[in-house]
Amino acid sequence: MARFKNHILVCGGTGCRASESEAIAVNLKRSIDENNLENDVQVVRTGCFGFCEKGPVVKMVPDNTFYVHVTPDDAEDLVLEHLIKGRKVERLLYVDPETKEHVSDSKHMDFYKKQIRIALRNCGFINPENIDEYIARDGYSALGTILDEMTPEEAIKVVKDSGLRGRGGGGFPTGLKWEITLKSESEQKYVVCNADEGDPGAFMDRSILEGDPHSVLEAMAICGYCIGADAGLIYIRAEYPLAIKRLKIAIEQARDYGLFGKDIFGSGFNFDVEIRYGAGAFVCGEETALIHSMEGLRGEPTVKPPFPSVSGYKGKPTNVNNVETFANIPAIFLKGADWFRKIGTEKSPGTKVFALAGKVNNVGLIEVPMGTTLREVIFDIGGGIKGGKKFKAVQTGGPSGGCLTVNHLDLPIDYDSLIASGSMMGSGGMIVMDEDDCMVSMAKFYLDFTVEESCGKCSPCRIGNKRLYELLEKITLGKGDEGDLTRLRNLANVIKDTALCGLGQTSPNPVLSTMDNFPEEYEAHVKESKCPAGQCRALMQYVIHPKLCTGCTLCARVCPVDAISGDKKMPHFIDTSICIKCGACMDKCKFGAISIQ
């Protein structure tokens, strides 16, 4: 085996690949070969490093130099300068936004300092397409040890003792779910991995599957042994091609090594998995709908009970867990339930992966212990708000969640604290909003999504959400009245109480939580026909300040609808009845004379 003196880890996650990280890896390899370093230096394509904002990311090992925003043209410099001459390529180093200093070691970056990586432990570390690297990181030894030394009951006890709760959003205790499925008697049972990540802006499950597919496969086999199932199904959306490709490779490798199939580890236990594709419907993340979709039926939820643990796929007991939940399992067995319990909070042990997005400086994938405050996530790890603007709110839990405000910044995040403050954990999407975001429009955006994604089975969700959307539309167009606010709230509460499944029961949350947290914004829309954030187009008015206008006529010339009139060298005027609010005049004005009111 060649012994490499340097490893170059190139991020192969979807984000970095979209910015040509594959070409970087190819160029690095070529340059390494040209300089006869092929026996000294290894190029490894890894999973996501999480720091997507700065991608493509390249990390040099063993000196731990972290290069950001690398382009394929930089590859040669990395080889010639960093590897051969031993000089860091300064222009590609991360610059600390506060101190403006170059930081070369990722451990000194604020983005990584507060993170603890359990589910993401191998992402950005191993080559996900190589089972050997996973095995070298103690991969499959949790499965082997369990099969060798534990009964299913004993193994389930470990999961129960760890306090692990479902990371898909519900937060149901995983060990308890396994136990219920074990106790449901049947000749055939199933393990299902829910990889139907549907929240807008969430990409943690995809990144885990792309960066460390074996950890999920190993956990599924462990679950299979615990509940008495020999078949596993992964339900993944077809729009995740890279994750699917890596999963397929991983499954093949596991079969080749005899880690999947018959008589695993000589224990007599059989297990194998199949991949099932979803068409990308939000409702199919709900476990009963997911199961129907896998059976070839419409992706519609049914009333629980019966729970899938009792009667699931093909009417057999089925244990459904989310990708991130599974990714935690091998680590819990390797390090022990006590170790896991020491991380996080008492009721929500462990960590949570969040997809940090929106108006925050460091967009990316992060994993923090439960109980970390929003302030730490947004300002320390996330690096604060883009462009120095003011923080306004953060939406957690996607379309089912709610928004949290400045008042919640010091709230330690866990399942229960988020629910108590009117939001929810959800799968871990976190969308940060600044002062320019209108909360009514935000609620409308999520309702638009829910209306689109409602399966249509129950009327509160199918019709109610549509009506909610129309009310919000009316308000953002400035046509709402105060009665609409009451109607909005009443209807939202009715939908919450009467919808059939989680999708409908939670869809009014963005409306209710924005109404609770930003009542003044709703009132400004209906009472004064004003959008305080200046986002609702219909409520905006472009005006020319007569004192600042020099009469240069530039605005009148760029206006596509001839709404601006005025004589040369005289202040101009915008006819708001013609203006389409495109903003072209404001962009062109050299004197700052045009503003929005």
Place this chain on the structure above:
Amino acid sequence: MSKVKNLQDLKKMRDELKGKISLREKSDHPESMVQIKVSMATCGIASGARDTMNYMIDELDSQAIDAVVTQTGCMGYCYAEPTIEVTLPGEKPVVFGHVNTKKASEIIEKYIKNGELVDGIIPDSYETIDGK
């Protein structure tokens, strides 16, 4: 491809494969192991720094000493190349000059394994930003 028939197979395999990623594991916790920087600028390479580095990597590995060996740029001691900087866990870095493979072996045996200083130390006269 070899099939994994039992847990022992897997453990054996893991131990064999560990070497493939040990470099990455080590770079994750550099403070807990011996860190060696070999000055590999033009003058260092011309004086045989590459041989020194290769020798140290092989020797430390065969003796199973947890160490990270990295190359670095010119340290400025061109008169004493090859130069290496050795940092034992919890200790201050020590720079050695004129490190050929023989000297390297002495440094490993005496300083790295037993903490005894050997001849050829260059007194440090600089501060690095890493220390901040």
